[in-house]
Amino acid sequence: MKTLLVQILTLISFASFGQGVDSLDYEIKTIDSKHLDDERTLKVYLPKNYTPKDRYPVIYMTDGSSQNFEVAKGYINALSLSDFNIIPPSILVGIVHKKRNEELKNIKSGEYFTEYLFQEVIQFIDSTYCTSGFNVMIGHSNGAEYNHKLLMREGNPFNGFITLSTYFQKNDPNRNRLSEFFENYQGRTIYYFVANGTKDAPSRFQAGNVLDSLYQNSPNQAIKFMKKEYEANHLTIVPHALLDGLKFIFQDYNNLENYASIVEYDEYYLTDLKKNYGLTGSFSMQDLDGYLSSIIQRKDKEEFKYFLDFVEKHKLWFGGGLDHVNIGNQYFAMEMYPEAIESYNMAIEDSEKTDDRVFYYNIHRPVKSYVIEGRKDEVVDFLEKSREILPEEYYLRMSYRIAKFAIENEVSVKKGRNALEYCKANYKKNSLFTREDLAHLEKK
Secondary structure, three states, X not given: OHHHHHHHHHHHHHHHOOOOHHHOOOEEEEEEEOOOOEXXXXXXXXXXXXXXXXXXXXXXXXXXXXXXXHHHHHHHHHHOOOOOOOOOOOEEEEEOOOOHHHHHHOOHHHOOHHHHHHHHHHHHHHHHXXXXXXXXXXXXXXXXXXXHHHHHOOOXXXXXXXXXXOOOOOOXXXXXXXXXXXXXXXXXXXXXEEEEEOOOOHHHHHHHHHHHHHHHHOOOOOEEEEEEEEOOOOOOHHHHHHHHHHHHHOOOOOOHHHOOOHHHHHHHHHHHHHHHHOXXXXXXXXXXXXXXXXXXXXXXXXXXXXXXXXXXHXXXXXXXXXXXXXXXXXXXXXXXXXXXXXXXXXXXXXXHHOOHHHHHOOOHHXXXXXXXXXXXXHHHHHHHHHHHHOOHHHHHHHHHHHHHHHHHHOOOHHHHHHHHHHHHHOOOOOOOOOHHHHHHHHOO
């Protein structure tokens, strides 16, 4: 997590300096709005590797001209880095206001601001960029209150809301409307994240708790809801809470805990990704580590076979299936020693596709497999064949392994003595043995 936070802070810092018009890392777009009878501005930030071949969720935010835009940009960048893959690469759209309060309250000049948002902004973004159909709205302060209206508005195009430091007017009718909405809503899944700060105005802090109680009194399976409290004021609530808000909205994006086994992952992951976020994804070898660990711990041979077939089918190991050495390593971990021995021998037969370093530094596993299976008499022949396929740089160390095993286990002793003589005659300082080791071995 420390690495992630450093990445985020670095990205935000870089974004905050030297931003002349020519150096902006986002696009400035204008819309000639019929609903507002005015030209309006949008700030559009695209993922670094944006390509028309892919689809992207869109994260909108009111107060697009504030520093909140930079905070969101930094978090989205960091969380979507391939090493983390916590959220998908996403488009960020900052909605720039002219008369903020009127627009967010839908009064006076902002009476038709929501129509502008629904019918012009979203339509423009969807027609200009490759979007997935999953839309999020980030609202802070008055924008948080505006989120309540958007949530309940007929035809609401947003799947997720991040509501930071909200507020309710005295006798606010939205309280009852929200209570009824939470109770009766039956549409597509909505993700709703609310944050309040202990150092914010008491009325705003309390409003977060009220909103939470409204939902808890009428919990709804179609609405995934979370309220979280922070030691923050009205402004600092944004960097404190936005990270958690984005993670919450995309909780089903790469959450492998949703799939109890690799079988479920295979069957549902891509389907859920499309259903939840409109994304066409792919399987990743990185995702499989937890499943493999569980399989090995349980020694589930049937699921292990499924794992190997799955990797091969989807070409997840450097564009193919697992190589023979790594298959042998996993068989060894599964305590399937005959299969491990067979895999390591297949690596010798298919030596052109075998990584020399990987093979050498795992050589102890097939040796131990032979010993466990009571086949010590085959080890020296195996080591000799291994020595022949490895580059010259490994020959001395492989000869020592032959000598040590043969002499200490009293199998193929003549071959062991010959290997020992070779080591004495060709000794070079190395990481495996010393001259003293050779002298000690010679006395046995």
